[in-house]
Amino acid sequence: MSTAITPELVTQHQLSPDEYRKIVGILGREPSYTELGIFSVMWSEHCSYKSSRLHLKKLPTRGKLVVQGPGENAGIVDIGGGYVIAFKIESHNHPSFIEPFQGAATGVGGILRDIFTMGARPIAVLDSLRFGRLDDAATGARNRRILSGVVAGIAHYGNCFGVPTVGGECIFESCYDGNPLINVFALGVCRKEDVFYARAAGAGNPVIYVGARTGRDGIHGASMASAEFTEESKQKRPNVQVGDPFMEKLLLEACLEAMQTGAIVGIQDMGAAGLTCSTCEMGSRGSVGIEIELDRVPQRETGMTPYEIMLSESQERMLLVAEKGREDEVFRVFRKWGLEAVEIGVVTTDGQMRVKHHGTTVAEIPARELADEAPLYDRPHTEPLRGADHRFSWSANVTVQDALPTLLASPDLCSKRWIWEQYDYQVRTNTIAGPERTDAAIVRIKETGGSVAMSLDGNGRYCYLSPREGARLAVAECCRNLSTVGAEPVAATNCLNFGNPERPEIMAQLVEAIEGMAEACRFFGTPITGGNVSLYNETLGEGVYPTPVLGIVGLLKTAAPVTIPFQNAGRAVVLLGGVGRCDETRFGGTTYAKEILKQLWGLPPELDLDREKRVQSAIREIVAAGLVESAHDLSDGGLAVALAECSFGAAGIGAAIDLASDLRPEVLAFHEAPSRILISTAHPGKVAAIAERHGIEAPVVGVTIEKGMEIRQRAMTLGSWEIATLRAAYSGALESYVR
């Protein structure tokens, strides 16, 4: 390719003059056009983590159950019985804004490939979604369209592939208007000895291309995900790939079967940066070189240039290295599944990623330098961006009685049934607890008799008020959700959604959030085994709230789950952890402040890590002892909302509670102080004994009743409701917003 490399061309590839000089240094010459393209995607923010890598090192990544931490396609954790789980969360924010259906669908496809490329069969998906407000006069229609498209895209891909989508979260906020966040978590399982790594090895071994043909779709997708959105971004629609879940399902079955032959040395999916990333990373990890001939790459279109072939992000493709002489065993399996498998190259000893086209070398780059020597920036960071007031002055002219139904019908708190009913959350018949039944989704592992619980959590409002505290709270909440179903949290994955890191006040948000997350993950013993950083979530200079999303997994025995709803009347209602620290200066980030006061101020709720841990230990012990009939942690919307959710069971059992507290009624009812769990039990004495042993309060605050729900404060009624009224507000709201 004889295209001259001009400074303009370098800038168009989002490479700085310094970065370009570094490229020239590595090559010892000017790069060709193809090489420039290769460097630009590998050194994009999305692939290289150049702004975040320095700080990601602060995260704990090791643990006694961690088999594989960050750096592979997914983290691996030992679950005992000879089995491991592989899991990770990834974002597909930018593509989903441009083309919601395909953007979200291919987001699911990408993370599923990350899981089965490690040899694990995906058994669960969860989604963490953020959209702009559905009722906004100016942007509501577009936000509704994005929501509908994203949900349909996730459903299309996951349902057809045959993986259950078992849970997640969905929040609506104006800051996500031009920047929805689509974070997809997937988890798979396999035998410990069957784990595969994305490493090339063995000079002379064949490099085999498998799956869909390469087209011009998705070229520069990784670079697109590394820049802010402008008006021209809509022109980038061709950068979004089109997903084919049926092809992915074939790829899954064929890859798992081919791995069983023992003829595969290493395997990696072609995700962001496609063939470029898979070849140089596999070479780099294995400290070998790879040479490929592009003429042999199956192509969907004619006349594709080396640049296009190398940068294409066509979906449903894998690259694998097989043992020389055993290629046919691999080919046979792929033929059985009707898939194209072609030998496109060979493993070499010289450490070079060499790309040929019609026999001529078009790119020759040291694989390790390309993959691992990406620029690393210690970007300046000052005080985190914060537009909210620290002062608080508020007065509620809405009673607790009236506020509760309003909150239950608010987009953030209402039932998300409209979303999750579009997902097959049961396929594989392992779903012990699907959406909205428990605080954490539970999927059993038939082979071991154990189950895995999973929870996703993130709170952009909290993090906007204090990135450090918000991130700590997200970790705590995830672990609490797991503990509430009796699971022991063991490991985590994270998706860091932030704005433009070149702005010091945004970079500060990122740094503080990572540090807060590191502290909490270390404290709870949940190392981060992998994840994803999504920066430049800005449109026309407006950034999203800093939104780190945690995905944490826990382990428990397979058994009927302890669910949210009250089961029987006449049971004691215990508030494990007590009313807690409901400081008024820490009320401005709550859903009450958002929906009723229309304000955002102060700080997020205060988290005492030690206390939180003791509450979690206590609830796990209480659940394990079989002492509870229902359990639900207090989170968004606080005590009153949690109590209502506990009353939405099939049995229609409600509760009457009376709290000995001097807080303002709204604060008492709706504060989101952590470390609190609402349970119903026939054994309050035994529960109290366990709580005491853990040094936490566990007041009996009331009793479950046949009908209705009532909250009193020192015998004065704050609110009294018919369950049916509350349920109607909660159940029907989302559908009415979407219409």
Add this chain to the structure above:
Amino acid sequence: MKFGVIVFPGSNCDHDAFYAVSANLGQPAEFIWHDSSTLGAVDAVILPGGFAYGDYLRCGAIAKFSPVMKAVRRFASDGGLVLGVCNGFQILVEAGLLPGALIRNRGLKFICREVRLTVETADSPFTSAAQKGQILRMPIAHGEGCYFADERTLDELEAEDRIAFRYHGNPNGSLRDIAGILSRERNVMGMMPHPERATEPLMGSSDGLTVFQSMLRAAVRV
């Protein structure tokens, strides 16, 4: 009794059906690959849910041409028991083994939810373990499950007592609330709900076992 579970490349409830009959019914089972032209020594065949060949055209439209479907058709005409669940029902309809069609849900969205079914007839090898009028709880999970047929066909199905299950609270717009139907000879049944997903308490319901127990009973009697 040995169950054969047909595996199309896009089947994704094949393992679930296998698990239901082997682990929860306690009967042997084997998978049958889609390009196989024989079924082997099986006493009943299950066409499981999924997206047989991607179903980008019309659900089951390509599957009906697969080699294994020739074998299934022969098996059925010899009186063998054939159960089609979800995508399996769609394939049976496309293959002409059952009348009518399954079109997009009235709400145009995929729906995954537990439904209640009324057993409309106990006079079949798939429902004999149930009582007529009994209510069974099991899930649905489909985007194209709205049963459709002309009036004459519907009248005929009713007249011949060939409606196996009806929905309580019709979730998808199916005509006359039809959730499952039988062939004229009553040895082929198609149903949109998933009995294999309701075969043990941990799944939330064991009502689906009734279908498999009925099949077992029929096979043993043979």
